[in-house]
Amino acid sequence: MTTYSFPGNGAPAILPAFLNSSRSSGTVIAYGPGLSSNLPNVSVSVMGSGVRVHPGSPSPYAPAVAYTEIDLDFGPLTGTGPRHLVFSLNGDVYVRTDGLQLVSQDAPLVRSVQPQTDSDGNLELALAGDNFAADSRVFLDGAPAPVLSFDKVAGVLGVSPPPGPAGRPAVISVYNPDGQSSVFVQPDAPITYTYPSAGAPSLRLAPSSGRAGRDVTVDIQGTNTNFVNGQTTVGFGTPDIVTRRVWVLDPTHLLAVASISPSAAQTSTTVSVTSGAQLTALNTAFQVLPPASSNTTPLLSFQGLVNAASSQPRIAPGSIASLYGLNLSLASPAAAGLPLPTTLAGSTVTLNDRPVPLLVVTPTQINLQIPFEMPVGPAILQVSNGTELSDPMAVQIDAFAPGLFRVFNSAGASLDKDHPAVLGDTLVLYGTGLGPVDPQPASGVAASAAATTAPVKAHVAGVDLDPAYAGLAPGFVGLYQVNVPLPANLQPAASTQIFLRVQGQNSNALPLALRAPSI
Incomplete structure (x- = not known):
């Protein structure tokens, strides 16, 4: 069974039927096998209050008698939303679910x-x-x-x-x-x-090639384009190349990260940029190169830079991050002390050409601090292992990226679901990425106490708690400390969770148990 309505303004019928219940009446047109031929014996009702079928209805629809007209009356308290139509014939019942949509006003x-x-x-x-x-x-x-x-x-x-x-x-x-x-x-x-007249849009790419099996950051510059953040997509003309993220820098400039399949055909592809209703394409613009033979060039991948606490690709200025890749270093040393160096075993990491403080380097992982001075938005990441330089990789820097490492009690004992916190004690949480602090220290140096400028909440067993202190952990780099007094009247729990929240961003959750103090 199909139902229709005519919204007016000379428009054709729409389906399912939409009727304005703020009026006193409305009409639904129905069509289905056996309906018109058995119409004298068919009765119709509407499920739900406030709507009744007008006496004498249903009846043949005069302009086309193969269709059936169902006239409805609405009460003053008739609501809105979908309604079911019930068709009955000699004891048989058919329900047309959502055959009628009641609305409070006409179409725009x-x-x-x-x-x-x-x-x-x-x-x-x-x-x-x-x-x-x-x-x-x-x-x-x-x-x-x-x-x-x-x-x-x-x-x-x-x-x-x-x-x-x-x-x-x-x-x-x-x-x-x-x-x-x-x-x-x-x-x-x-x-x-x-749209106003303008010159034909065009694109320029750098680089214009990438190797199969790799992720590549492509810088795209446009002429007579209007790239808009949130409305711009980039395509490479083949399912072997998938765009992972696009950053619009201005109406004529964007960055795109793409992943090239290891089995991608070695060919030239068409690159297209769609922004709103504007489509700009460049034929044979991007060349897929064969996979690289084994070498010592550092290899970076999309979202390979992650929060060291949460392992999520959310990083913020001042935070500790972990970079994963290949050939990142030719040795595996850790920093011998503070301040942190920006070169370890010949390896250097840069963000927007700025060397960052390094904690540990290995061939597949580097732990580092995101400088406090980094602006929010896209940044270009590169690694030198002392011998070769990686291709650039675009990463996102967020203002806040909370991550939680560990939870301790006031005596310094580690807590989890098997080692419960005592109600009335103070929890000491260590995390990273809680945002700006005042005063802001130099990057890579041992911090003094400095409180976060944005309020931090600790969420424990479903309750938001205010910390006594939230800020940098003195003597460390990139580490934040949050001291949370536990109310004595909280409900004990054998298994619950704790996480941090700042500016609407939640950290990863850690398991925790709560017990009442011993008497």
Whole structure:
């Protein structure tokens, strides 16, 4: 059984049926095998309160008698949402689930568009129409246009147009949370926005090749492009090359990390960048090279730089991180003391060409500190093992990246689910990545006590606790200390968890048990 409704404005039928329950009545059109031929003996009802079938309904639909018209009456307290239609014939019952969608208003309708600029000179589109809402979603030729403002009285949505091809008229559509869209009721000549004329877009790549089995960071520069963060994707024209992440640096510049399959064909591929509705392609732009023979060049991979505590690819300025790869060092020493060196056994790690403090180096792992001075955003990572230099790899630096190493009691004993904490004692947590501190120490040197500038919470057994101290652990590099008094009235627990939270970011959780103090 199929159900339809006619939303008005001369639009064709939509399915399933949508009806505005704020009105007193509405009509559903139904079609199904045996329905019209047995109509005199068919009865229809609607599951749920507030809706009743009008007397004399169902009846043949006059414009096409093979279809059935079902007239409905709505009460003043009729709600919204899906309803089931129940068809009965001589004791047989058929339920058309979700055959009717009740909504509180008609579908949105775009009546006009007016380009304008804001106080900063940015282009906006003012959409005038009916039945818009603050949470309406707007699209231009299917590309999302972020909503900037909504004037309910005037019925005007302010949106930022996504990138699009120069001179192209793009159809504007509005979608409401109730499932209705302006597509339901748009006229034969829908409202469009024509992108301004501009020169043909083009791309430049560096590097323009990569070896099979490797991850590669590609720097892409555009001309007459409009790359937008969150709306830009990069493709390499083959399933053998997968884009892992894209960073938009500005409208004409981006970084992309791609993974090349070990079995990728040695060929030239087409690179394409899609931003909003704008597509820019460069034929035979990227060459897949054969896998490298065994050598001593340091090899880096996507998300190979991780939080040393959580092992997640979330790192922050000042934190301790672990870098995994191959041929990272030709020896395996640890730093002999503080301040930390930036070269160990000939190995050096740089972020944006800045050498970072090193704790330990091995051929497959380097433990290091992310400098406090690193800006948030993408950074270029490289490793020299004293003989050769790795290819660059883009990494993300976040403002906060909490990770938790260990939990101790006030006497310095390690705690876990087999070694419970005593209620009323103070927990001492050691972690990393809790963000800026004041005063900020130099990178690589032994820290003095310095509190975090953002509040830190400890989440213990489902309860958020305020630390007595959250900041750098004195005498260490990149290590944070959080002292958490345990309330004596917490419920003992044989098995629970503890983690840290800062600026909405959670650390990894560690197992913990809680017991009452001995009497």
